[in-house]
Amino acid sequence: xxxxxxxxxxxxxxxxxxxxxxxxxxxxxxxxxxxxxxxxxxxxxxxxxxxxxxxxxxxxxxxxxxxxxxxxxxxxxxxxxxxxxxxxxxxxxxxxxxxxxxxxxxxxxxxxxxxxxxxxxxxxxxxxxxxxxxxxxxxxxxxxxxxxxxxxxxxxxxxxxxxxxxxxxxxxxxxxxxxxxxxxxxxxxxxxxxxxxxxxxxxxxxxxxxxxxxxxxxxxxxxxxxxxxxxxxxxxxxxxxxxxxxxxxxxxxxxxxxx
Numbered sequence: 319x320x321x322x323x324x325x326x327x328x329x330x331x332x333x334x335x336x337x338x339x340x341x342x343x344x345x346x347x348x349x350x351x352x353x354x355x356x357x358x359x360x361x362x363x364x365x366x367x368x369x370x371x372x373x374x375x376x377x378x379x380x381x382x383x384x385x386x387x388x389x390x391x392x393x394x395x396x397x398x399x400x401x402x403x404x405x406x407x408x409x410x411x412x413x414x415x416x417x418x419x420x421x422x423x424x425x426x427x428x429x430x431x432x433x434x435x436x437x438x439x440x441x442x443x444x445x446x447x448x449x450x451x452x453x454x455x456x457x458x459x460x461x462x463x464x465x466x467x468x469x470x471x472x473x474x475x476x477x478x479x480x481x482x483x484x485x486x487x488x489x490x491x492x493x494x495x496x497x498x499x500x501x502x503x504x505x506x507x508x509x510x511x512x513x514x515x516x517x518x519x520x521x522x523x524x525x526x527x528x529x530x531x532x533x534x535x536x537x538x539x540x541x542x543x544x545x546x547x548x549x550x551x552x553x554x555x556x557x558x559x560x561x562x563x564x565x566x567x568x569x570x571x572x573x574x575x576x577x
Contacts, residue, residue, distance in 0.1 A: 320349040320420060321400030321478065322375075325390030327356040330365050332522075339411035339520070341374040345418035350376040353408075357384030386493030388486035388542075398525035402436075404475045408524055411443075416518035420475060423513070433481045435501075437464065438473040441517040448521055452514035456467030460503040462553060464512055472512075473519035473538040480504050487545060492534055495542035499549055521564045536566070537573050544570035 322340065325332060326333065333353075340351055351374075355362050366379045380395055395403060420436070427433050440448040450471020450522060464472060474497075484503050486495050504510070536543050545566040554560040 319350065319400040319462045320347075320417060320424075321394075321398040321403045322349060322351045322412075323354070323391065323394040323398065323403050324351065325356055325387045325394065325407050326358060326362060326407050327384065327387075328358045328360045328362070329408035329422070330358065330360040330362045331411040332364060333362065336406060336408060336411050336508050337369065337374070339414075343374075343412070343417045345416055346415045347421045348375070349417050350378070350399055352378050352380060352397055354390040354394045355379065355381045356387065356390045356499075357382065363554060364492075384493070385488070386495075388495040388497070389488055389493075391481075392485045392488070393502070395478060395485070400467040401478055402475055402477050403463065403481055406422070406473075406519065407521075412519040413518050419516065419518055423511075426559050427511070430506050433511055434477050434504055435510035436475045437510055437512045438475075438519060439514065439517040440471050440473050440519045440521040443520050443522060447517060454514040457512050457514065458459075458509050460505045461498055462550075463496065463509065464510075466559070471521060473517075480507060483507070485533060485540070489539075489541045492542050494539040496546040496560060496565065499546040502549065536569060540570040540573035540577070542575070 324336065331337060333489070341351075353362075363379060363381065366377075378397065380393060380397060382390065391405065402420070404416075404420065414508065419438075423436055427436075447470075449468040452467060459467070481504075484500055484507070486500055490494070501510075544567060545568060547563045550563040551560060551567065554563060
């Protein structure tokens with residue numbers, strides 16, 4: 319089974335679009351959906367409980383006090399029944415062939431336990447690819463290299479066992495840790511296969527989302543970001559990206575002194 323994981327916080331107005339995309343999958347292959355409600359106050363639970371039980375996939379609702387997306391991901395992974403986990407944000411959706419494509423690629427991997435992750439592209443709801451166009455069927459690289467190559471958010475799928483072995487750090491009083499920190503740690507453990515010309519994920523950037531509020535997030539979560547940039551300094555070769563990580567780490571230290 320494949321587990322689709324969605325952390326959510328006050329996104330009841332966008333969840334129906336995601337739900338419809340799950341119900342419209344072009345395969346009968348079984349999958350489950352775990353929705354982790356990170357302390358929403360907008361009626362998310364009532365909406366979930368009113369869903370038609372005869373439609374779509376097995377689904378579960380999990381509530382937690384507001385702790386941040388990264389903690390919600392830890393919670394969801396700990397409850398997943400699938401051998402692989404696909405993370406889909408609550409304001410996004412899947413293409414109709416997402417699960418069938420993922421099933422096919424997992425079957426192709428077979429017994430290659432060294433492959434711990436699969437990654438696809440994201441696209442706008444109008445069809446435009448997120449980031450740089452790369453004409454290649456498949457390749458393997460690190461998440462850092464992928465971020466540099468594609469210049470846009472990606473759709474990662476990981477073995478559940480690997481996510482359990484590499485949980486997100488939980489920092490008291492902070493609610494965000496960059497996902498790339500954990501994706502890089504997972505890549506230290508095994509290989510990630512990328513499909514540069516295949517999109518399985520529709521993406522929308524909201525005005526109150528992470529991408530639009532980076533400076534505020536950095537100021538509010540200096541320890542979480544500090545872990546990430548310190549890790550980046552150790553991974554990157556000396557150059558512009560390395561220098562940027564040094565500057566960001568200095569910002570994190572400065573914001574910690576202000577707390």
